[in-house]
Amino acid sequence: MANTKSAPKTPRSASAITTVLALSGTVVALMQTIVVPLLPDFPRILGVTADDASWLVTATLLTSAVATPIMSRSADMYGKRKIMVICLAIMVVGSIIAAVGGSFLWIIIGRALQGFSSSLIPVGISIMRDELPKERMGSAVALMSATLGIGSAMGLPLAGLVFEALGWQSIFWVSAVAGALLLVSVAVVVPESKLRTPGRFDYAGAVILSAALVALLLAISKGGSWGWGSETVLMLFLAAALLLAAWVPYELKVSHPMVDLRTSARRPVLLTNVASLLIGFAMFANMLLTTQQLQLPTATGYGFELDVVAAGLCMVPSGAAMVIFAPVSGSIIRRFGGKAALITGSAVMIVGYVGRVFLWDTVPWLIIGSTVISIGTAIAYAAMPTLIMGAVPITHTASANGLNSLVRSIGTSTSSAAVAVLLMSVNMPFGAVTVPSFDAFRDVFWLAALASGASVLAAAFIPRAASAPRTITQEGVTSELVVQGRVLLAEHRAMAPAVVTVLDTSGEPVDWSRVDNEGNYSVALPGVGKYLLVANAAGWAPIAEVFEFDGRVLKQDFRLQDRLSLAGTATAGGTPVPAAVIALLQASGEYVATTQSDKLGRYAFPLPMPGRYILTMLHPVTHQAAARKLAVDNRSVSADLEVGLASPGRKESVII
Template structure:
């Protein structure tokens, strides 16, 4: 029986645990926001980079492409290393690559240095799946859903806020600020992780699969290069087809090798389990639909008035118009956690995908004013927040606790494939369906935007359909697979 003097101590202990949970969640979510910020901060500067560095427009676009490539290649590798050698350790290494990459890009003074710096920045994308894994290890079970929802939402929050921030910084401090700011914030977050985030005791001692990592890196690099550059080079051109063929051959070697090796980079048998496989397929569809929203909204708002369906907004103003989308993700991430707690992550994923589908149908119909476009983009972001929060929960309840980071890393990789495909598809449609207006060059027609909206709605429905096929209860083939 507790005495009166013991009761305050118990309450203080509970309050301390709550405070620790909140602080760890806040630090990890801030690191995720910083990473997603740097992914989009250079997007408004792409038209300026050819003049800054004296390169062609196509070469300048590699400052976006290289980040997609290194992020896709680095995420499964860093996530696997996190399971093996410590999640906090790999979190700090990822932050270090972001800081060093930012400094290299801004201090190098030439295009090669900027390209190397952006490549190093891309490696920090692994922070999000590794951070989610830390939340599973360190937080009380009842808090994992809400914290994971917020951590997942940082991907959209940072992307939405990065556009106006970049425009503001470029306007007042020059293009170099797009690299100085991530470096400075990265240093602050590095110190915060060192001081606050504990090292997870959950490890998977094994040998690292170097050959598997090499094969997967090559396969992903040529695949994503083909996807991102296919529009500029021609989808049926020799280089594009050669890249797709090379990717298919490398995957054909990698898959049987991973099934045969004792300590694979990616446990394909675990990944082939129905809940994990279907969640990853849905993730690719959701990534496609999410990225279309960001790409189309800013382009439609910046379209010249002479097009008849544009609003002539500046890069900065169009970026500011995306802020409500980012805020919507923050506000609705608790809703996704509540749905997950009440009905499970499968229902959450279905709900979010259907919200995205409905929002895209609304976007086809509501294009007559800036307000309607902003509202439509925010609705898509609400659906995105709900879906993004559910996918890590579906993954983590279906894999051993020792493979959490690697499994989340693969899920993040599939979303990256979806976003890259979305970028290529949007570019192809907007450059194909055009209209001419006197002295103005060919501009994307309203039908082009509507076609992408309808496609994104269809892809969202497909994501919901795939989610319907996910088993209601996870199959726990491994004793370590604990429901978070």
């Protein structure tokens, strides 16, 4: 198969793209953690309560949850680099507002706008899939995941140092400068992908999902301070449940959904997202407990009484280890696939947490345990986008990764709430106050180890075929273009649901697409040449066509003509019986359908779902009856029914 000629990407350009996109992970982590060390000081600085000051974290969390799926979907539709630039611009504006606003309200607004940076991760990873050679994908995604760790580790000491030297506003100026530099770098270095997902943006789905996420995450993040049994928290959980209950059927019905739930329900995607939730839970517990233990007084018996800067510096080895082990993550993915990498990373996290239960009495042991967990996190985080991109259409990689990032953030939020509950409930007196006992820390370690173990179990059931992202390259170059079309019936009606799959002439998979409610599909082809396109819909015979792509004709329609059926002839003593009643029942007795035979005794049902059925016939004059069992798979079935001759007044039942 010949591919389009295009200028080869040099290793330098690929390295530059990887570096710029990976740095976006650092910026996202910085936005999440840079205010955390200063939370004890903000009530005094801004004249607010400690609970009010916590909104500096909550506002970013909520905006991230809303922005990630929306901006990721927009990236697939309108351009990935364009959306990255928009998110960075919003983040820079938010940083400036927080720095110059001068009041608590303006800082909250600025922090909320900084939350748009969370979209950089899924969009950046999808750009890597579009622009990088296949052999560099695993290590590039691993590096981006690693920069998340180093960004989190850097945020703690950096915030303390900048605050002490230049004041609290300086942390937002640092964010603004970093965002501006990254914005220019993305605009200059990162090419705009040619891949687009056609269709209309699902505004209603976006609004409903955003409202549900805000209600859910607000209840989780504020449940500890507002009271888990309070009316406000319970109402938020109820609102989230009702909104999601309305959103799911709406997304299944709309032609261009905000989230493709049918694809998300496929086993590779579903289980990867389940594992992501569990890994997010386990990962965040490590960061929360390590910084707390380092700063608690030594008189507690397990604390080390370090200041914020020193505690932050103790986290640097964890972040550095993630970067160092990025090539290892990439090697595991290339050699054994994303499934093996996810299982390996989760298993390493189990080892780290079990070690922390028993080895905790010195700072070096604490740093080693935290670092082992971070290494496992890096390996697991690198595997998730790889698994996701291997199981979704190429034109939906950003939105699919966005959903995966959202699931991880729900896991981290749940972890924060669970850790807070355990630390408050298992405590001991310390002077005039109470502090968590080390039993609380042990409980969280075991809980995080259990979550990591559950992630191993979920990953074990991921199909191995979904282990790597699909891309076809020539000399390390991708030059994909989107081909669109419709799947129609003979009478020109749209056929949905249906699936279109593309193979190259050697039989290797290229891309696939789920047909929307209007019969439209879109697939990405890597270059000119011949492709095998296969369309399939339940109840219809599949159709395969060879499509010779010349780089100009970007449309290919399918017309399904052969409907699969359950058909036969009703006879009595060998003579066709017109107007015979033919009924179809499930083997368990449930009614399915009824029809009548035509003048020639023929009948037909659309092919039912695979399973075992009972087919019955009732003669319209003699009232003789016949029945037979049959098994239905995905092929047309021929089943004749016959009753014996009898006088009109006599009734017989003949079971065949």
